[in-house]
Amino acid sequence: MTTGLIEVSNSEKFTPLQIIAPDGKVKNSNMMPKLDDDQLRELMRRMVFTRVWDQRAISLNRQGRLGFYAPVAGQEATMIGSQFALQKEDWILPSYRDIPQMVWHGLPLYQAFLYSRGHQHGFTIPEGVNVLMPQIIIGAQIVQTTGVAMGLKLRGKKNVALTFIGDGGTSQGDFYEGINFAGAYNVPAIFVIQNNRYAISVPIEKQTKAQTLAQKGVAAGITSIQVDGMDVLAVYKAVYDATERARNGEGPTLIEALTYRYGPHTMAGDDPTRYRTGEEASEWEQKDPLIRFRKFLESKGLWTKEDEDRVIEETKNAVAEAIKQADEYPKMKVTDLIDSVFETTPPHLEEQKQEFLAKEGN
Amino acid sequence: MAQMTMIQAITDAMRVELQRDPNVLVFGEDVGKNGGVFRATDGLQKEFGEHRVFDTPLAESGIGGLAVGLSLQGFRPVAEIQFFGFVFEVFDEIAAQAARMRYRSGGRYHCPIVFRSPFGGGVKTPELHADSLEGLMLQTPGLKVIIPSNPYDAKGLLIAAIRDNDPVIFLEHMKLYRSFRGEVPEGEYTVPIGKANVVQEGSDVTIITYGAMVHTSLKAAAEAEKARGAKVEVIDLRTVWPIDIETILQSIQKTKRAIVVQEAPRNSGVAAEVMAQIMEKGVLYLEAPVLRVTAPETPYAFAQIEDEWLPDPARVLKAINQVLDF
Numbered sequence: 001m002t003t004g005l006i007e008v009s010n011s012e013k014f015t016p017l018q019i020i021a022p023d024g025k026v027k028n029s030n031m032m033p034k035l036d037d038d039q040l041r042e043l044m045r046r047m048v049f050t051r052v053w054d055q056r057a058i059s060l061n062r063q064g065r066l067g068f069y070a071p072v073a074g075q076e077a078t079m080i081g082s083q084f085a086l087q088k089e090d091w092i093l094p095s096y097r098d099i100p101q102m103v104w105h106g107l108p109l110y111q112a113f114l115y116s117r118g119h120q121h122g123f124t125i126p127e128g129v130n131v132l133m134p135q136i137i138i139g140a141q142i143v144q145t146t147g148v149a150m151g152l153k154l155r156g157k158k159n160v161a162l163t164f165i166g167d168g169g170t171s172q173g174d175f176y177e178g179i180n181f182a183g184a185y186n187v188p189a190i191f192v193i194q195n196n197r198y199a200i201s202v203p204i205e206k207q208t209k210a211q212t213l214a215q216k217g218v219a220a221g222i223t224s225i226q227v228d229g230m231d232v233l234a235v236y237k238a239v240y241d242a243t244e245r246a247r248n249g250e251g252p253t254l255i256e257a258l259t260y261r262y263g264p265h266t267m268a269g270d271d272p273t274r275y276r277t278g279e280e281a282s283e284w285e286q287k288d289p290l291i292r293f294r295k296f297l298e299s300k301g302l303w304t305k306e307d308e309d310r311v312i313e314e315t316k317n318a319v320a321e322a323i324k325q326a327d328e329y330p331k332m333k334v335t336d337l338i339d340s341v342f343e344t345t346p347p348h349l350e351e352q353k354q355e356f357l358a359k360e361g362n
Numbered sequence: 363m364a365q366m367t368m369i370q371a372i373t374d375a376m377r378v379e380l381q382r383d384p385n386v387l388v389f390g391e392d393v394g395k396n397g398g399v400f401r402a403t404d405g406l407q408k409e410f411g412e413h414r415v416f417d418t419p420l421a422e423s424g425i426g427g428l429a430v431g432l433s434l435q436g437f438r439p440v441a442e443i444q445f446f447g448f449v450f451e452v453f454d455e456i457a458a459q460a461a462r463m464r465y466r467s468g469g470r471y472h473c474p475i476v477f478r479s480p481f482g483g484g485v486k487t488p489e490l491h492a493d494s495l496e497g498l499m500l501q502t503p504g505l506k507v508i509i510p511s512n513p514y515d516a517k518g519l520l521i522a523a524i525r526d527n528d529p530v531i532f533l534e535h536m537k538l539y540r541s542f543r544g545e546v547p548e549g550e551y552t553v554p555i556g557k558a559n560v561v562q563e564g565s566d567v568t569i570i571t572y573g574a575m576v577h578t579s580l581k582a583a584a585e586a587e588k589a590r591g592a593k594v595e596v597i598d599l600r601t602v603w604p605i606d607i608e609t610i611l612q613s614i615q616k617t618k619r620a621i622v623v624q625e626a627p628r629n630s631g632v633a634a635e636v637m638a639q640i641m642e643k644g645v646l647y648l649e650a651p652v653l654r655v656t657a658p659e660t661p662y663a664f665a666q667i668e669d670e671w672l673p674d675p676a677r678v679l680k681a682i683n684q685v686l687d688f
């Protein structure tokens with residue numbers, strides 16, 4: 001039987017912050033963020049846009065017109081709410097699934113498609129867009145975020161560095177190293193865990209015995225909270241407050257957002273029916289971020305069917321235009337790749353380049 | 363004998379060893395219920411239970427350390443690194459820990475671990491999935507490195523690796539997983555580690571290669587024969603470390619010309635090592651410089667230019683012509 005002491009050490013409890021309930025009703029009005037009507041409508045527009053873009057991307061992938069793609073439906077509130085709380089000069093360190101946040105932070109959509117197609121230009125972040133390339137190595141973004149945040153602090157900037165990681169990613173050593181450093185140096189970093197319950201096929205229960213992922217931040221001594229990741233206002237509020245704290249020199253924050261991915265892990269052959277049930281997915285669909293926010297806005301007279309249709313149309317056009325731009329973008333060359341390795345291509349690579357120059361007909 | 367793809371042969375090897383030896387454990391990210399992202403461990407958890415075949419949390423260093431610790435308790439871990447580009451996360455456990463265990467303990471402890479991992483190009487994976495990083499392993503004393511090119515070898519070599527008392531890196535080329543079937547015996551058999559295979563005999567030039575490049579080289583060899591009647595001998599290293607230099611020397615004594623073909627970027631690595639050993643032990647047999655056909659010395663190519671970046675039969679053929687016309 002457990003002793004009293006052990007019960008005390010296990011009693012750390014987190015209650016997820018929720019502002020809008022699944023039925024669209026305000027749950028927690030004293031937490032309501034200060035957003036005007038246009039901003040509220042903009043949040044909805046971005047979520048609808050992202051959902052439609054995701055559906056288009058999946059179908060373009062199936063037609064062989066896109067390459068690597070990791071679906072995002074279900075996670076829009078976390079993705080959109082987080083980015084919306086940032087200033088343009090703040091930094092985002094994304095992972096492979098965080099393409100919407102990159103685009104809303106300024107990466108042109110056609111570049112996101114080039115990234116998907118495995119074209120180097122997809123990684124060429126435009127000047128003035130403060131994002132890194134999508135990270136493939138899970139956990140690397142956490143340690144780097146601490147570095148970027150420290151750099152911002154040393155430069156005397158009032159900006160923050162925000163990064164995303166999945167529930168599975170919190171098992172990596174880099175996760176602990178990064179949040180620990182962030183706390184030790186008190187840097188303006190924000191770590192958003194998108195807990196969508198699965199790391200490919202491994203459910204959170206098999207990933208860790210920790211009852212919450214937020215409590216992992218407690219060990220590092222950094223402010224940590226859990227939010228309803230299907231509630232865009234809760235996510236916005238949590239991230240916005242974290243940015244305020246960071247800008248005031250109060251250090252890093254860790255936010256665990258409880259969310260769900262409806263689709264497969266990626267479009268490269270993952271079959272979710274092998275590891276999760278249809279009932280579970282439909283339970284989560286009841287909590288859908290778009291439905292609940294739409295109901296909330298409708299109740300305030302801020303959203304109509306016409307608004308929704310207009311955004312759907314707008315997205316389809318934007319996707320079609322971006323695909324066209326990606327199609328028209330010059331094909332990549334091996335010689336470009338070779339020249340991108342060093343500032344000045346050294347002799348041994350110049351020599352190897354000759355063979356490809358000949359092939360490329362230059 | 364059954365006809366199997368390479369991935370089926372690999373699954374079969376693990377099944378045979380799980381059955382034979384209760385100390386064999388199979389684990390890694392998604393290997394349990396999901397049966398691996400490529401289904402290499404499909405059905406094994408069902409058959410052998412969650413104590414023998416299990417999912418790990420998402421942490422490669424943890425997987426490596428678990429394998430080291432379990433092996434010290436007499437288990438024989440078969441640990442999967444989901445894609446070999448993620449090996450850097452577990453490099454300490456492989457290179458600084460497992461590979462040095464016997465040496466550090468004066469022979470008292472050893473790590474009979476197999477680190478299995480998919481790698482290899484031509485399948486348009488995202489960054490850091492396809493990279494050929496075997497060269498890094500070659501520079502790590504204490505490891506054996508195996509790269510099979512066909513289903514028969516894959517099963518026999520994997521069984522041999524699981525039974526080997528030293529750590530073995532077992533690299534599975536993604537493009538070969540399902541690209542063809544081959545005859546694979548039922549039950550147990552081994553293919554010896556450290557022994558190359560003469561895939562095709564010839565008298566005019568020797569190609570030394572491994573993995574998917576065996577198939578690329580065979581195509582180039584067929585074209586050379588058609589174009590100019592050249593008889594190309596093709597050697598599949600199968601074990602890329604330690605290298606079977608005897609088989610190579612015997613061959614070049616006969617053909618007097620050699621080309622090394624690897625998918626990995628050019629510098630250092632397997633091709634460089636084969637060439638160095640030929641220089642040391644067989645230079646007097648040669649009538650032409652040894653050439654290598656490789657990818658250029660860049661990070662692995664973006665998906666859009668993979669096909670141009672990877673060595674293809676045309677580039678191998680060019681090298682064949684060069685050494686023949688020297």
Ligand SMILES: Cc1ncc(C[n+]2csc(CCOP(=O)(O)OP(=O)(O)O)c2C)c(N)n1
Pocket residue numbers: 097136137138139165166167168169170194196198199200265391420422444448451
């Ligand atoms: C270091 C590393 N190990 C393994 C992988 C392979 N991998 C890609 S995504 C993934 C699961 C990630 O799950 P989670 O962190 O929960 O994020 P999600 O994809 O659910 O958003 C794995 C194992 C990787 N990309 N990097």
